[in-house]
């Protein structure tokens with residue numbers, strides 16, 4: 001599903017990733033950990049082509065993402081769901097419209113859109129808030145909208161960069177349970193986090209970065 005081969009990413013004054021090689025199989029759940037500045041977000045940005053590697057190869061779903069043209073980046077991103085720490089919802093649109101937004105741009109019949117949006121909202125347990133605005137929701141509910149939006153197009157891969165970074169411990173656990181359930185449907189999930197409790201609770205594959213290098217990669221791992 002994902003393959004990084006000897007990837008280095010340099011910014012003007014920083015080497016964010018150093019010779020990173022890794023493979024993630026279809027259906028895996030991976031925690032990406034490491035202190036602030038370790039390179040977690042940079043690694044994720046390479047996957048959705050927000051950044052390109054300085055050297056090395058980034059392959060997602062069989063496609064070398066550094067080789068696709070800018071015109072094809074939206075196409076790439078439609079095959080993955082991206083979840084952000086700060087949700088990035090449209091504040092003046094309803095929950096329903098936030099989730100429907102991307103598939104509407106694909107010109108799907110409105111009956112199909114309706115089915116998919118309601119299905120995604122059901123998975124995250126927000127069917128009853130369909131017509132609320134994001135400002136009327138708690139942080140945890142807003143992130144669940146973010147998850148519904150990410151899965152509505154049925155992507156094989158979800159990338160979540162500190163999805164619980166703004167949430168309290170109990171709400172973080174609820175959000176992570178939802179991601180775990182989605183993973184059990186066969187969707188590959190990569191989550192970056194600083195949350196020890198969550199990593200230690202779920203015991204998934206843990207990839208630790210330090211100074212842009214992979215320093216640990218274990219199945220069923222803990223934070224430390």
Ligand SMILES: Nc1ncnc2c1ncn2[C@@H]1O[C@H](COP(=O)(O)OP(=O)(O)OP(=O)(O)O)[C@@H](O)[C@H]1O
Pocket residue numbers: 011012013014015016034035036037038039040041042043
């Ligand atoms: N656009 C940029 N321009 C220059 N340097 C950058 C840029 N983005 C990130 N960096 C640098 O690259 C390094 C890795 O940053 P990155 O955002 O990947 O870290 P992170 O592990 O996600 O940290 P955090 O836990 O704080 O989110 C840092 O030293 C950062 O300052």
Ligand SMILES: [Mg+2]
Pocket residue numbers: 040041042161
């Ligand atoms: Mg980050």
